[in-house]
Amino acid sequence: MRLKLILILCFLQMQSNFLDAQGINNNNNVCQCSEIGLDNKWAEEEKIICYKIPVPGNASNQKETFLMAVAIAKSTRNTNSSLLYLHGGPGISTLSNLPKYLKSDTWKKLREQENLVFFDYRGTGFSEPELENFSDSVRRFSMKNADPIAQHQFRISLIQDYRNKLLAEGINLNDFSSLHNANDAEAIRRALNLTEWNVYGVSHGTTVALQLLKHHEPTVRSMILDSPFPPNAPWVDFIRPFNEAFIVLEKRIENDPDYKTEFKDLRKSFAHAVNRLNISPAKINISPADSNSTYPFTGFDFAWGIWQAMLNPKYITLVPLLIREIEQGNDQLLFPFTSLFNNPDQFGTFSPLQSLSV
Structure with missing residues (x-):
């Protein structure tokens, strides 16, 4: 772990020497941190800036937008370089981990050199749209019926019902993918007036990072893929x-x-x-x-x-x-x-x- 941290810091230090001066100076989308699940007092003490940034809901309808929950931990040494963190999952919110992350030695070291950019992927945490969590319904059904086949069929039925409900609201689950998450990250970069950034992806976040590199390569100064999941591997292959x-x-x-x-x-x-x-x-x-x-x-x-x-x-x-x-x-x-x-x-x-x- 210590060797990995040293390599990451050396890599980012080399890259940040070439970064243009860039600022996180767009205040139009700033919000109270409590609006995205973070304690306001803690955020103020930790010098966290919070945003709700609109991104296109899908490529075909630029008028439909989702608000992304974004938090930036300003560099402790006031550097101009920025690092985007892409969380694992999928389905896991990022910002719910932020207090824990910023206590760790790894993130403290990274923060010395970088403004750290975190956001909840669409449909997770405090990013729109809000998707219903059917875990409790499955658990209640399982408490009454131990048959794995019946549980599986019940789960599929629930998912189909939720899908139809979302379609009626104009939300298509096809608009939730690694590519959409990468495009959301690019929209966030533009809203923050960042010329480019370093990118750090972990696990599922590496697939988002690779999509970002593929479709928005000029904006990526450097990239670290930590515990990558091969893009050509079946996603459910555990x-x-x-x-x-x-x-x-x-x-x-x-x-x-x-x-x-x-x-x-x-x-x-x-x-x-x-x-x-x-x-x-x-x-x-x-x-x-x-x-x-x-x-x-x-x-x-x-x-x-x-x-x-x-x-x-x-x-x-x-x-x-x-x-x-x-x-x-x-x-x-x-x-x-x-x-x-x-x-x-x-x-x-x-x-x-x-x-x-x-």
Whole structure:
């Protein structure tokens, strides 16, 4: 992590030497930070400027506009260079993470050299249009019906209903894509009177960054692609990266005598745990205050949580023990597990409809 930060800072320093003087001096779209989900007092103390910037709703109708929630953390050294951050996801808001980001050593270092530009992608967080979150409806249905096929059919029916409702309001889910997000970023750059900027994309944000480079290349001074998702790969292909991460975990176990003795066949244990939960889902109490608010936790839920855990260096060492415990039926561990790794908002407020549209 430290080496990656050093490389990023060196790269941006080289690029910023060539930047023209440029200002974030358009006040027409400035708003109270509380209007885009940020505390006004905190924003003032942290020298955050907030905007609601109009962007075209789609290419064919320039009159229809959506307001994008944008926040800029001014450089702590008053530099003129700007860095656009493109968040992962899709479906995850950016600004809900901003207080956490600005506390980190990485972003503190970046902020020394750059004015940091953050925005919520269309349909997420406080950027328009507001898309309904059907997660609670799915959860309530799942509490009454543990059949995965019935849950899937219910989810599809909900999505179709929401799609038809949005079409009646003049909103087409085809207008939610990585290209649209890139075009929104370009509209934001123009509104902020920036000649060009450095771009830092992470995970899904790298696909947005590549679209930005493809369609608006003259405005991109430099670009960093962190944990890129190949543009030609199927978007829902999480099986291959999951397997690659699991192989790394297995190799580390193989090279550690104690772990090798303790966890002889982790892959088989994982398969047993997933199969057990798919056959007989565990009942997870969502609300401790309501003993009837239980959710059927399946093997697919467990697999997704393990995937999230393997992405976190803080928790990956616990994965072998967790797999073994769940294989052996120690389901009391699942509640804290779901709180950590199966919360859809763990990386920022989540919009399932925007995610599916992208």
